[in-house]
Amino acid sequence: MKVTIADVAKHAGVSKSTVSRILNGNYGQNTQETIDKVLKVIKELDYRPNMLAQGLKSMKTNVIGIILSNLKNPFWARVLEGVEDTCRLNGYSLMICNSNEDPLLEEELVKGFQMKQVDGIIMNPTVKNDFLYKSLVEKQFPFVTINRKIFGLDVDLVTMDNVAGAVAGVEHLLRHGKKSIALFVYTPDYVSPRLDRIEGYKKALSNKGMKVEDSLIHIIEEKNGLVKETVKRILSDDQNRPDAIFSTNNMMTLEILEGIKEVGLNVPDDISLVGYDETVWSMHLNPPLTTVNQPSYEMGEIAAKRLIELIEKDGDKHPTTNILQPNLIVRESCGVKKEEIFSE
Numbered sequence: 001m002k003v004t005i006a007d008v009a010k011h012a013g014v015s016k017s018t019v020s021r022i023l024n025g026n027y028g029q030n031t032q033e034t035i036d037k038v039l040k041v042i043k044e045l046d047y048r049p050n051m052l053a054q055g056l057k058s059m060k061t062n063v064i065g066i067i068l069s070n071l072k073n074p075f076w077a078r079v080l081e082g083v084e085d086t087c088r089l090n091g092y093s094l095m096i097c098n099s100n101e102d103p104l105l106e107e108e109l110v111k112g113f114q115m116k117q118v119d120g121i122i123m124n125p126t127v128k129n130d131f132l133y134k135s136l137v138e139k140q141f142p143f144v145t146i147n148r149k150i151f152g153l154d155v156d157l158v159t160m161d162n163v164a165g166a167v168a169g170v171e172h173l174l175r176h177g178k179k180s181i182a183l184f185v186y187t188p189d190y191v192s193p194r195l196d197r198i199e200g201y202k203k204a205l206s207n208k209g210m211k212v213e214d215s216l217i218h219i220i221e222e223k224n225g226l227v228k229e230t231v232k233r234i235l236s237d238d239q240n241r242p243d244a245i246f247s248t249n250n251m252m253t254l255e256i257l258e259g260i261k262e263v264g265l266n267v268p269d270d271i272s273l274v275g276y277d278e279t280v281w282s283m284h285l286n287p288p289l290t291t292v293n294q295p296s297y298e299m300g301e302i303a304a305k306r307l308i309e310l311i312e313k314d315g316d317k318h319p320t321t322n323i324l325q326p327n328l329i330v331r332e333s334c335g336v337k338k339e340e341i342f343s344e
Contacts, residue, residue: 067098166204
């Protein structure tokens with residue numbers, strides 16, 4: 001037989017409203033003796049509140065939804081850690097969904113979250129659902145975007161300084177004598193990190209007084225195999241082969257390494273390589289990979305804290321932008337000798 005709040009009240013010798021207040025952490029005028037007695041009875045009877053019913057009554061479920069664009073990318077594992085840890089510390093549960101870069105699915109997921117009465121949403125947007133994003137803002141629904149800007153809309157955002165990250169990676173290669181650096185980036189399509197990394201690449205060259213060669217910028221559709229085939233094509237041209245590659249995505253980096261291997265070349269003896277996003281496997285590659293490291297855990301932590309502020313109406317309601325700073329982790333793939341390695 002299911003234990004009810006009335007059972008707890010009866011066994012503790014208090015009213016149902018007293019039990020309800022103590023469950024919600026609102027101890028009010030209750031003595032410590034009463035609080036301890038109620039909590040003891042709850043434990044003894046193994047009482048489990050109906051969270052859905054409580055949520056419908058209070059219009060708050062203590063559940064947050066997060067929609068990410070591509071869960072296959074290991075970058076998001078640390079972001080999720082930051083979000084989940086922060087939610088748990090603040091008494092919230094987390095529902096995780098993957099839009100897989102599909103705007104129709106993204107819209108369906110947002111509507112599904114709203115039907116489930118989540119208190120707020122964190123989203124790495126596809127940036128292809130302007131009407132959806134505007135409707136969330138107009139309804140004043142608690143909503144925080146991460147990583148990607150939604151151009152033309154003032155919303156809470158936690159992102160990285162992707163221009164600075166790209167500048168750090170490319171300037172490092174230039175300082176170590178690289179003259180022809182190929183840039184690999186997925187088709188931008190108004191995705192701000194990709195646009196910013198292209199800008200950072202160009203800025204690094206400009207800072208050193210070097211001309212930007214369009215032939216070295218490879219913008220590639222996000223489909224399996226296209227990056228590898230492009231790498232094989234450009235490295236097979238002995239006359240115009242670049243001496244370094246700057247990869248702007250960790251999934252892309254794996255394909256680049258496959259392509260280099262398949263044409264019979266070696267990193268860093270034949271070509272230097274710098275990637276983007278530190279992962280658990282970066283240091284275990286042969287040679288270990290130089291990467292632009294992003295504070296991904298902090299991104300998730302800050303986004304969750306901001307969303308909880310909006311949900312609980314605690315603090316400034318005007319949209320805020322948090323821009324986190326990356327750093328370069330230097331390893332042997334860029335051509336630096338092991339004994340010279342340091343973190344820039």
